[in-house]
Amino acid sequence: MNDPKYTGQEFKVVGTRVKRPDGLDKVTGRARYGADMSAPGQLVGLMLRSPHAHARIKKIDASKAEKLAGVKAVITSADLPDLTGGNSGLYDTLENCMARDRALYDGHAVAGVAAIDRTTAKKALKLIKVTYEKLPHVTDVDEALNDDAPIVQPRYAQDGRHGNLINKGEFGHGDIDKGFAEADVIVERSYKTGQTHQGYIEPHACLASVSPDGTGELWVTTQGHFAYRNNCAQLLGMDIAKLKVTSSEIGGGFGGKTHVWMEPIALALSRKANRPVKMVMSREEVFKASGPTCSTSMDIKIGAKKDGTIVAARAECRYMNGAFPGMWGTLGGMTAFACYNIANNKAIGVNVLCNRPKVAAYRAPSAPMMAFGVESTIDQLAKELGTDPVELRLKNVAKEGTLAPYGPVWGPIGIEPTLEAVRDHPHMRAKLGKNQGRGVACGFWFNIGGQTCSDLNIGPDGTVNLTVGTIDVGGARASLALIAAEELGIAYEDVRTNIGDTSSLGHNDTTEGSRGTFSSGMATIFAARKAIDVLKERAAKMWQIPVEAVTWEDGSAHAVGNEHDNLSPLTLKDIAKKAGNTGGPIAGHHEATADGAGVSFASHIVDVEVDPETGKTTILRYTVVQDAGKAIHPDYVEGQFQGAAAQGIGWALNEEYIYGEDGRLQNGAFLDYRMPVCSDLPSIDTKILEIPNPSHPYGIRGVGETSIVPPLGAIGNAVSNAVGVRMYEVPMSPPRILKALDDASA
């Protein structure tokens, strides 16, 4: 599927579809995830959670629970002094881990228990008496900005702006008033998107153990064990170096495992009980108290000349952050018009608080909602202009040299090639039947780099241990081993990649922003090159010639120059075997802040059929085209594209948090929060483009996130084309579609 048109470099092993090193353990049940570890004498930890959307906690009486036989510790906020030293973000984390004076959402933790078994722990939870005073609540992002809305976090309220409005991020350039004045056609519409959950199948889980000497260990499913370590240590007053955090195999994260949730409480319970404590969230807890994304409400306005030149665009999107402020609106604002070259554009992302759980990142966080509004509006603009929606996009597409709405000038980027590939794809010419429609949409994601280090150690037999500090959620160990093998010139099978715990490497930023393979790949390349320098020195020693006369090629040291003709090459294995005599173990290490993450673009095509009787939408065919920069392991790149598209399909059609009048979540289970199953989806076709990222030695861009951005807009366009009525709200669930059809015929 690779398109050689854009490929630059020649690779030997990079780009091949090798077996992943952790595959065997994962198909035999041997791999150990968050909940699969145990320790001698471990206790079961459980959390008591608020049944109210918003309530003052007047009193917590845990005395009966504490007296129950088998209960070893009970924790409330009284056991968690504020050690955050005025760091408001950290204070938010503390308050989210356990409510202090007020419970801020349905499911907010108010007390934790550790007991000898689950039955006892459950009994203890029932014995804790919490006296609440219910307070008015708000769970809708628009209602939260009404004058009479209850204020979620008075400490963030400031004179002169609404107490629930945290801030606005504004991006763009040009003069939009002037631009709209020049436009012949203007389309202005409002949209809404529901709140969705990342939906990882593995619930949050950890095993915490703190000793009386102040040292601790945490085994946890996380995307960032270094961040977890730092946060837990700071919140509990521990020395960072004395807390060792090991990342388990991770059963999906998608951004939801980038923040601590109950882990500091597990450590606090362990410290108080002086025994290891295991905590595993139930699915209901995962839904109610961890990581959903924002719901949104937005207004989009786009204006064009008759010839299809878009002259002005404005977006304002309100992002519901839950009970604690985030940067979600700001991120969304940056992405709004990134696919296009628009002379006058402005995007505003507004961060709003509600009585819902603290929002966490969800795969290209904040971009899919904005893209739903923008891509839906562009299709309507095309209709008014009487032009083809793909041609309209191509006419206004961003290219190398275009000023991006959030500041940079684009280098080589892939949006135009993905749109061209869509235009030329046979999918676009397939026949459609009755009640069927086709939609196209584009998406953008930044990708990030960040702090990274890797350690490459060559064993006495010449096999290689690569230790990295970014976690592997879907094949990264295979990709990184491919990179190390490529650099060293050895076989893939001779490299074993391990994820180091926090005591074995320097700080590594959390694996988010599709940074894992990009940044650890970069650190691995440079660590390998350093190891090659050492290997050359050792070969020079073995030959007793100057190191300048040694080169490294195809996994061997070669002596150059006529005078060394008699020296046959030394393989990595030959040199490794003799390492003890030539200076000791051979290793390469690299640490850096990886700059130059390559932005990534995708364009998707989808065909749907809508049943006008029931309002049910079936996805008939789906095609993803995305720029990967360089696909290190194409299977797992395709897998990322397909998985992201599937999540987007769920978001577009079914998934949403439903809150009742009482402010409580009504569908905190997989049965009622319905994610796509196998029979809901067709095979998702993928096309990988490779437009190398000039800032990475192999041209890698992040690949994991971008393809969740287009589906909402693409499916919105397809459904609207199928039924002839525009959809303004996601998810486009059967009742919403039926209502739109009814409204249109009325």
Next chain:
Amino acid sequence: MAGVHVTTTINNDPVEYVCPADESLLDVLRDNLGLTGVKEGCGTGDCGACSVTLDGQLVCACLVLGAEAEGRTITTVEGMADGEKLHPLQEQFINNAALQCGICTPGFLIAAKALLDENLSPTETEIRYALAGNLCRCTGYDKIVKAVQAAAKDLRKQNKKKK
């Protein structure tokens, strides 16, 4: 609570345990017997991560009581390979990159095996419906379906050879 004494067969081994009457088979397998290859994604029968077979019948271990295993035969993912030799499904899941995070994999393998034990030539639609009780959030299912098709082909070939 008084415990229930259970004698059963798990992955061809005779096993005895005592469990509280209200303890799920999933908790027994994971917590009492150390078979942590059986995963818990929901505990309510909605995700299939805990799939095992009970007398050859595909069930969610979270919906079965430990006490119900008395005198029955259970197979978990740990019992799928024949010693070092992987079951064709396991082999093809690796070859086809049918797993990303892998938390759903044990459940899919067991569910797919239950399908192929009944029907060695399922259509794509039959595969998709047979696996509809298992959630995977990472893959979009495409590579899982391809892996099951490839394993079915392998098994058909094996059967031909035997005959």
